[in-house]
Amino acid sequence: MTRYAIVGTGARAQMFARSLHAYGELVALADINPARVAAQQRRLLADGAPRAAEYHPDQLDVMLAKERVDTLIVCTVDATHDAFIVGGLEAGCAVVTEKPMTTDAAKCRRILDAARRTGGDVTVAFNYRFHPVHEQVRELLASGAIGEVSSVHFEWLLDVRHGADYFRRWHRDKASSGGLLVHKATHHFDLVNWWLGSTPERVTAEGRLFFYGDSGARHGFARDYARAHGAPDAVGDPFALHLKDNPALAELYLDAEEHDGYHRDVNVFAPGVTIEDDMAVLARYASGATMSYHLTAFAPWEGYRVAVNGSLGRLELDVVESDHVAPGVAGAVKGHTAALHGVEAAAESGGVSLRLRRFWQQPTEVVVPAYDREGHGGADIRMTGVLFGGHADPLARSATVLDGARSLLTGLAANESIATGRMVPVRELLDLAEWER
Numbered sequence: 001m002t003r004y005a006i007v008g009t010g011a012r013a014q015m016f017a018r019s020l021h022a023y024g025e026l027v028a029l030a031d032i033n034p035a036r037v038a039a040q041q042r043r044l045l046a047d048g049a050p051r052a053a054e055y056h057p058d059q060l061d062v063m064l065a066k067e068r069v070d071t072l073i074v075c076t077v078d079a080t081h082d083a084f085i086v087g088g089l090e091a092g093c094a095v096v097t098e099k100p101m102t103t104d105a106a107k108c109r110r111i112l113d114a115a116r117r118t119g120g121d122v123t124v125a126f127n128y129r130f131h132p133v134h135e136q137v138r139e140l141l142a143s144g145a146i147g148e149v150s151s152v153h154f155e156w157l158l159d160v161r162h163g164a165d166y167f168r169r170w171h172r173d174k175a176s177s178g179g180l181l182v183h184k185a186t187h188h189f190d191l192v193n194w195w196l197g198s199t200p201e202r203v204t205a206e207g208r209l210f211f212y213g214d215s216g217a218r219h220g221f222a223r224d225y226a227r228a229h230g231a232p233d234a235v236g237d238p239f240a241l242h243l244k245d246n247p248a249l250a251e252l253y254l255d256a257e258e259h260d261g262y263h264r265d266v267n268v269f270a271p272g273v274t275i276e277d278d279m280a281v282l283a284r285y286a287s288g289a290t291m292s293y294h295l296t297a298f299a300p301w302e303g304y305r306v307a308v309n310g311s312l313g314r315l316e317l318d319v320v321e322s323d324h325v326a327p328g329v330a331g332a333v334k335g336h337t338a339a340l341h342g343v344e345a346a347a348e349s350g351g352v353s354l355r356l357r358r359f360w361q362q363p364t365e366v367v368v369p370a371y372d373r374e375g376h377g378g379a380d381i382r383m384t385g386v387l388f389g390g391h392a393d394p395l396a397r398s399a400t401v402l403d404g405a406r407s408l409l410t411g412l413a414a415n416e417s418i419a420t421g422r423m424v425p426v427r428e429l430l431d432l433a434e435w436e437r
Contacts, residue, residue, distance in 0.1 A: 002388070003027045005069040006159055007084050008076035009040040011252060012098055015375075019384035021049045028067040030055040035256035042251075060084060064091040071388075076135060077182055079176045082107035089120035096123045100186040101404030105429045112435045115401045118251070121338050123387060124168055124404035128187045129194055129397040130379035130386070132371045133352055137306070137317060138395055140366070141195050145356055146310030152192055152291040156185070156304045161325045163277070163297035164239050167212040167268040168228075172275055174415075177277040181207070182363060182411040188304075189283075190407035191401060198287035199406050199432070203413035204422050204423045207282045211298035213273030213295035222269035229254060229265055238327075241265045245385055281414045300324060303350070313358035322348040405432055 002024035006013050009031040016402040017040060020026045026044065029052045031067045033039045037054050044052060055063040057076070061087055064072065065086075072088035074081050074097040088095040101124050102108050115122050141149065158166075166184070193199060208217050221239060225231035228240040243254040243265050253264035277297040284290050303320040326348060354366040361399040371378045386398055399407075409432070413424040427433075 001025050003068055003070045004388075005030065005052075005063060005071075006073045006075060007031070007060065008074065008098075008377065009036045010075060011038065011249075013075040014043060015380050016096075016384070017044060017049075017074065018047060019381070019388060021047055021385070023388035024071075025050075026052050028053045028055060028063050028069060029216055030045075030057045030060065030063055031264075032057055033256045035259055039251045039256070057084070060087045061091060063199070064088065064093055069093055073338055074098060077170055077176050078178060079103045079107075082110050085111050085122060086114040088185045089118045089122070090113045092094060092118070092120070093121075094121040095431060096125055097404070098405070099190075100124075100178060100182050100408050100411070103182055105178075105209065105409070106407055108430055110403060112401060112432075116435060122401035122402070122404070124190075124267070124399040124407075125383065125387070126397075126399040126403070126407075127379040127383045128191055130382040131377045132379075132382075133317065133354060133368050133377070134153075134182075134191060135317065135395055135397070136354060136366065136368065137219050137308075137315065138195055138282055138431045140356065141308065142197075142314055145312070146308060146315050146358070148314030149196055149287070149289045149308055149310045151289055151309045152196070152221070153189055153307045153309075154192065154291060154293045154304070156295045157295075157299035157302055158184075158295070158297045159299050159302035159322060159325050161322075163299065164212070164268045166275070166297065167277070168241055168266040169264055169271055172213075172263070172266070173272045174274040177275065178411065179415060180297060181205070181279055181414045182408065185279075185281075185293070185411055185414075186407045188293065188295075189410040190205075190403060192285075192291055193403065193406050193410075194397075194399075196287055196289055197284060198285040198289065200283045200291075200410045200424055200426050201286055201415070202425045203281060203283045203410060203417055205414035205417040207275050207276035207277065207279035207414075207418045209273055210278045214269070216269055216304050219324075223267065225267050226270055227263045227265050228265060229263075231267075234267070236255055239268050276418070279414070279418075281410070283410055283413075296369050313356065313361075316355045316357065317353075319352045321374050322350055324348055340373070343405070345400070354356060359399045402432060402435060405430070405435075 005028035007030040071094045074084045177183040193291040223233045225233040234240040279295045281293040302322045306317040308315040356364045416424045
């Protein structure tokens, strides 16, 4: 039986822990915060799994050796991924890491070098590849349904519940997360790479902080408090997240504050935000195709629109995850919170449509089979079945270390373009040809 360990025991680690109970043995947990480890232990015991050994992340080498770990799962703050990925590889473990693989080119190089040096396996948990409708797009494009792809337009909207959540936690600090073009859009850039079977060559981008942070003065939503818990001004604020009202989040964060001082419920309009909330990207790929991409983190509804143009027609995907945010409850609605986005289905209406438009033909609505809106459209359970259960993967959905680097480099090049105002050749940051040979 495969022996697993998880480093980083926040909310995302719970999905992996539940899945591992079906496919292997979770033998160890590591986190800087003992209260979060204890919370994860309680969930394991409630699921009928045995108690795991507990370690501090500084004891990684000891943990991997003593617990005879086969696969290490990395769910820590993005900027720390490289240290644990490299440590796992050098200990002879396979590694599964949450996206993004890391947050800058130097750390990416370090991971690539370690993977080549050790011959170890690194998989990036791009669950979007496992969403049923994304698989359909892949199959249609690969079948030549619209011929050779010329361009992709990809618009992603984060609503004022989910989008706001990135601005009340550590993601608001670009040094920790790389910003939304790295932390969030890495999913989307990976999908385009996967759909096209190509890699980005040059990137131009624009972006700014328009709605959150100190910019909140322009619309009048901002209230003057540092964090929601215990703040009178946060009462009735639609942008406030009240941890005490959500037992799962209270256990993981509010009850754990005494150990590391981390506040999960910072005011989204408080000073200190160093990431953008409105971003536009133009990328050219090795295949010759182009992508125009826009990410808005303060939309009135959540979802995305993708249009792929080709030599034989056009493919259009529209996904509505929530058609609005219920008034007065951006922080939580009917038990749904942004912190658990995708894990639980939004209470508001949603839907999906996939249309094939070929020249001189009526548009065809492609039938999208019903799927569970929870667990990221059923993608989480499909992904873990492949990663841990050995399920068949005919669409090559598992993302390699090079896939992780390719998606990351689109976001890094976009960040560099925003900072410098110029077009950025991706190879200027990191030339993957060195590892692709």
